[in-house]
Amino acid sequence: MDIFPDFGAVGGASDLRALVGALLMYVLIFAVLAILVCAVTWAIASSSGNYQSAIRSRAGLFVAVGVAMLAGAGVAWMNFLIGVGQQL
Structure with a gap:
């Protein structure tokens, strides 16, 4: 019995790799921006004595x-x- 699926018929692996890579790049860019904003907010809130904002920015x-x-x-x-x- 020489019945095997034709995996060459399924294309688009390079397109999928490019699409996922582009989406995850945007996620990383927004995550780094969120890290910067939350770190600055945490520092400012901690130094000014606003502990509730400091805790929320630390969680963020x-x-x-x-x-x-x-x-x-x-x-x-x-x-x-x-x-x-x-x-x-």
């Missing part, structure tokens, strides 16, 4: 760092999956 900073880490891991994960898909 941690969320932005987490999003940047997940976006970076998403690029590596997508490249891994595309590589595995091409080897099948």
